[in-house]
Amino acid sequence: MSSVIVDRRPDKGKSTANRQRVLKRLEGALKAQVDQMIARRKIGDHDKAADVAINRKDVKEPSFSLDPRSGAAGRVLPGNEKYRVGDKIPRDPSGSGRGSGPGEGESEQEDIFRFALSREEYLSLLFDELELPPMVKKSLLEIDANKFRRGGVVRYGNPSTVCVARTFKASIGRRVAAEAHFEQALDAAEAELRVARSSAVPARVQAAELELKEVRQRGADIPFLDPIDLRHRSLIEVQSPRTAAVMFCLMDVSSSMDESRKDLAKRFFTLLYLFLTRKYAKVELVFIRHTDQAQEVDEDTFFSGTQAGSTKVLSALAKMNEIIGLRYPASQYNVFGAQASDGDAFGNDSTESSAYLLSQLLPASRYFVYAEVGEAAAQESSTLWAAYRGIESDHFNMATVTARGEVYPALAKLFQKEQPA
Amino acid sequence: MTRAGTLPTRESRFSGSEWTLDDLLAIEQICARHAGRYALDTYPNQLEVITSEQMLDSYVSSGLPVNYGHWSFGKQYLIESGKYRSGANALAYEIVINTNPCIAFLMEGNSLAMQALVIPHACFGHNSFSKSNYLFTQWTQADAVLDYMLFARNYIAECEERHGAAQVEQTLDALHALRDQGLDKYKRPRKLDTRKERADQAKRLSLAQEAMRQGEYYSLVPKVSKSAEAEPKFPAEPEENLLYFIEKHAPKLEPWQRELARIVRKIAQYFYPQRQTQVMNEGWATFWHHRLINDMYDAGQIDQGILLECLHSHTNVIKQTDYARVNPYALGFAAWNEIKRVCEAPTAEDREYLPGIAGRDWLETFHDIMRNYRDESFLLQFATPKLVRDFRLMNIQTGDGLDHWTVSDTAGSDGFKAIRSHLAASYRLESYMPEISVVRYGRDSDRKLTLQHQSYNGRMLLEDETAQTLKHLRWLWGFDVSLETVDQTGKTLKAY
Numbered sequence: 001m002s003s004v005i006v007d008r009r010p011d012k013g014k015s016t017a018n019r020q021r022v023l024k025r026l027e028g029a030l031k032a033q034v035d036q037m038i039a040r041r042k043i044g045d046h047d048k049a050a051d052v053a054i055n056r057k058d059v060k061e062p063s064f065s066l067d068p069r070s071g072a073a074g075r076v077l078p079g080n081e082k083y084r085v086g087d088k089i090p091r092d093p094s095g096s097g098r099g100s101g102p103g104e105g106e107s108e109q110e111d112i113f114r115f116a117l118s119r120e121e122y123l124s125l126l127f128d129e130l131e132l133p134p135m136v137k138k139s140l141l142e143i144d145a146n147k148f149r150r151g152g153v154v155r156y157g158n159p160s161t162v163c164v165a166r167t168f169k170a171s172i173g174r175r176v177a178a179e180a181h182f183e184q185a186l187d188a189a190e191a192e193l194r195v196a197r198s199s200a201v202p203a204r205v206q207a208a209e210l211e212l213k214e215v216r217q218r219g220a221d222i223p224f225l226d227p228i229d230l231r232h233r234s235l236i237e238v239q240s241p242r243t244a245a246v247m248f249c250l251m252d253v254s255s256s257m258d259e260s261r262k263d264l265a266k267r268f269f270t271l272l273y274l275f276l277t278r279k280y281a282k283v284e285l286v287f288i289r290h291t292d293q294a295q296e297v298d299e300d301t302f303f304s305g306t307q308a309g310s311t312k313v314l315s316a317l318a319k320m321n322e323i324i325g326l327r328y329p330a331s332q333y334n335v336f337g338a339q340a341s342d343g344d345a346f347g348n349d350s351t352e353s354s355a356y357l358l359s360q361l362l363p364a365s366r367y368f369v370y371a372e373v374g375e376a377a378a379q380e381s382s383t384l385w386a387a388y389r390g391i392e393s394d395h396f397n398m399a400t401v402t403a404r405g406e407v408y409p410a411l412a413k414l415f416q417k418e419q420p421a
Numbered sequence: 422m423t424r425a426g427t428l429p430t431r432e433s434r435f436s437g438s439e440w441t442l443d444d445l446l447a448i449e450q451i452c453a454r455h456a457g458r459y460a461l462d463t464y465p466n467q468l469e470v471i472t473s474e475q476m477l478d479s480y481v482s483s484g485l486p487v488n489y490g491h492w493s494f495g496k497q498y499l500i501e502s503g504k505y506r507s508g509a510n511a512l513a514y515e516i517v518i519n520t521n522p523c524i525a526f527l528m529e530g531n532s533l534a535m536q537a538l539v540i541p542h543a544c545f546g547h548n549s550f551s552k553s554n555y556l557f558t559q560w561t562q563a564d565a566v567l568d569y570m571l572f573a574r575n576y577i578a579e580c581e582e583r584h585g586a587a588q589v590e591q592t593l594d595a596l597h598a599l600r601d602q603g604l605d606k607y608k609r610p611r612k613l614d615t616r617k618e619r620a621d622q623a624k625r626l627s628l629a630q631e632a633m634r635q636g637e638y639y640s641l642v643p644k645v646s647k648s649a650e651a652e653p654k655f656p657a658e659p660e661e662n663l664l665y666f667i668e669k670h671a672p673k674l675e676p677w678q679r680e681l682a683r684i685v686r687k688i689a690q691y692f693y694p695q696r697q698t699q700v701m702n703e704g705w706a707t708f709w710h711h712r713l714i715n716d717m718y719d720a721g722q723i724d725q726g727i728l729l730e731c732l733h734s735h736t737n738v739i740k741q742t743d744y745a746r747v748n749p750y751a752l753g754f755a756a757w758n759e760i761k762r763v764c765e766a767p768t769a770e771d772r773e774y775l776p777g778i779a780g781r782d783w784l785e786t787f788h789d790i791m792r793n794y795r796d797e798s799f800l801l802q803f804a805t806p807k808l809v810r811d812f813r814l815m816n817i818q819t820g821d822g823l824d825h826w827t828v829s830d831t832a833g834s835d836g837f838k839a840i841r842s843h844l845a846a847s848y849r850l851e852s853y854m855p856e857i858s859v860v861r862y863g864r865d866s867d868r869k870l871t872l873q874h875q876s877y878n879g880r881m882l883l884e885d886e887t888a889q890t891l892k893h894l895r896w897l898w899g900f901d902v903s904l905e906t907v908d909q910t911g912k913t914l915k916a917y
Contacts, residue, residue, distance in 0.1 A: 006469045007470050008470060015495060060889070063890055064599075065882065073878065075816075076816050077744050078741055078743065079741065079745075080814065081743075088825045088827055089827075091825055113503050
């Protein structure tokens with residue numbers, strides 16, 4: 001057998017299956033990191049790949065091995081110029097000190113190794129935590145892009161899209177039609193000339209000859225190709241249902257909203273955002289925080305900043321309405337509102353808010369959801385909850401979230417009417 | 422796939438850095454012609470061009486093109502690719518293992534000069550070494566290994582389907598922990614033969630089922646209880662191959678788990694020669710790529726640019742850092758060059774220390790040594806005083822609990838013999854792998870397994886690792902397992 005050369009480059013992904021195995025094994029450690037990332041990452045970043053670091057201890061494979069620090073040992077080292085027989089060298093504490101030539105090395109490695117989770121791997125870990133049912137998970141993980149497809153033949157287009165065959169076909173049709181008419185006219189003119197000649201009236205003959213010449217000219221003028229024959233292949237962009245959307249995140253940041261409640265709120269917003277990015281190509285985020293006054297802020301401030309003050313939900317709703325009027329015309333945007341609060345509201349704020357929501361905001365929004373967060377939310381006893389419960393609209397829904405695992409079920413409940421079966 | 426023989430003969434010599442598949446095959450052919458003059462006996466070469474990602478795949482399975490699925494390979498991949506991406510490690514230019522045909526992986530990113538270096542190194546250096554060295558010919562079967570790996574992969578995949586991935590994973594985890602104790606170090610292992618393996622496997626499985634049926638029957642018969650002391654000693658001689666012992670005697674393992682034990686130890690055995698011939702093998706391959714590159718240049722087949730780039734890489738490969746681990750490439754390359762020098766122009770000193778080879782034909786001597794030695798014996802026999810001086814080697818020693826090393830020998834003093842023997846000893850498997858054997862199995866009593874670790878110079882086992890490994894072993898065994906470290910007089914130093 002003689003020597004051969006093989007180009008192996010096309011065979012890819014040999015380690016993919018083993019990668020899945022190790023990720024499964026690391027699930028616990030990875031989930032813990034994804035958990036931290038929910039707090040650390042921006043909402044919009046959850047749609048991207050994520051870097052993770054793993055401690056080697058988590059994937060340790062033990063074996064019987066010798067303790068390099070025990071017993072008598074010897075080493076042979078190269079490059080000696082400094083030492084003579086009998087010299088003493090302090091043992092290097094950093095690990096290169098003891099060991100036995102070829103066997104060592106393991107201890108010198110770092111304790112942490114890093115790698116990147118792909119978007120799909122990251123999201124699947126994220127959703128595992130959030131208890132997404134498999135079907136929805138799948139639809140969230142898929143991205144479909146707008147596609148162009150062939151849209152048949154049209155009369156207008158740029159020269160690079162000319163469809164030669166169809167253009168010729170059109171030209172043939174046009175010429176057949178025009179020539180049929182021409183031949184009739186020619187026959188008629190020739191017959192007229194014959195009649196005229198037999199009648200021997202010079203004026204009539206002249207007129208008939210002129211007519212025949214004209215008809216012949218018309219025949220010669222039928223062009224082989226005419227601009228009206230041109231046919232172009234058309235590409236049409238398939239209209240996907242997604243267009244622009246804007247998501248308003250409204251959160252109460254008064255002191256009663258502690259870190260754990262904010263964390264629940266963030267998970268709620270994140271998941272809702274992912275839902276929306278699935279449906280709409282472009283989702284803009286607007287963050288409005290409020291105490292007794294509402295402010296539009298950036299994401300970092302939204303989740304990390306604290307503010308003292310009492311609570312006035314209406315201020316945030318009014319702010320949202322104001323921003324919609326200024327920047328997001330209903331003709332161009334699907335407006336989504338998401339409100340998270342612990343439900344505290346004072347005086348008649350609750351009833352005013354629910355009235356405002358019903359009369360002003362809901363007509364301008366595609367959907368508005370309210371999530372009440374915190375341990376007490378389950379009792380459904382807050383004033384805001386009571387007031388909102390009175391709202392009867394297809395565009396409104398509400399749910400309670402008391403623990404991380406409930407974020408998804410709450411969201412699923414909120415979107416029950418919306419979800420395609 | 423392009424076959425040799427249909428090659429267009431290349432008029433001009435190789436230059437530049439771009440290459441095509443045909444160029445690589447042409448270089449292989451040219452090298453083959455030069456190698457023929459040195460009587461290098463090789464398996465047919467199969468050059469495979471791969472991407473960096475595929476090189477990482479190969480790292481993970483130690484160069485085997487086929488491997489079974491297990492998370493530890495995925496872990497290795499993540500670690501290696503992380504190191505590569507962060508720039509901490511460059512990838513190997515080539516990777517080659519002893520198969521027939523000899524598969525050499527060449528990275529697509531290598532320049533023409535790198536390929537011209539790598540082809541003689543892998544396809545003629547390592548290839549000829551693994552075809553003729555006694556460890557490789559006696560302990561491994563280059564013809565059968567790929568078939569065997571395919572068989573192993575399919576069998577393990579089948580087990581996963583039949584018994585569940587979790588069961589298989591746990592079994593493999595436990596077996597992998599004992600991989601280093603799955604070697605026949607002194608006895609030659611049986612030849613790999615996939616067809617026979619399949620037939621034998623079927624036979625073993627049916628026997629196991631029969632035994633189980635009988636076992637159920639006999640379990641109704643009341644047993645005469647014996648005490649562990651009264652029982653005759655079994656095994657009669659200590660068994661070094663722990664995995665073999667488990668495969669044959671573990672009381673509770675399912676038949677398929679025994680088969681997995683068999684697969685894991687067969688593969689460990691396959692890599693056994695590699696670990697013992699690193700200096701010799703790399704030195705040999707480095708010597709021959711150096712030689713063949715120069716021959717190609719002398720014959721006008723490569724231009725000066727390629728030669729210089731090759732020499733640059735060659736120099737990097739044999740770089741030795743002072744007071745660091747001995748670089749096997751540097752030591753091996755120097756050792757083979759020394760042997761050549763002693764053959765061709767021996768000094769009085771060489772005649773004194775190496776009378777056996779001084780003045781003999783160098784090529785004949787080379788082949789003889791390459792066939793019949795491994796790192797330990799190679800260095801013990803053929804490390805010359807000049808080699809020790811050139812490397813400025815020194816020998817340092819320390820004792821238990823001491824906070825310093827003591828320099829015991831240096832190249833300048835008359836420490837040559839001591840340094841040589843310590844250097845050689847550092848390549849013994851036992852100097853870095855613990856020697857553990859099965860000394861007792863209470864077959865008819867409590868079914869307890871007793872292991873013994875033979876300690877040299879007071880070297881002990883790492884406690885943490887040992888505890889975890891024993892956990893795996895106890896799971897496999899199903900009954901109590903004890904391990905003790907004993908010194909050379911048989912005194913027990915520690916029990917685990």
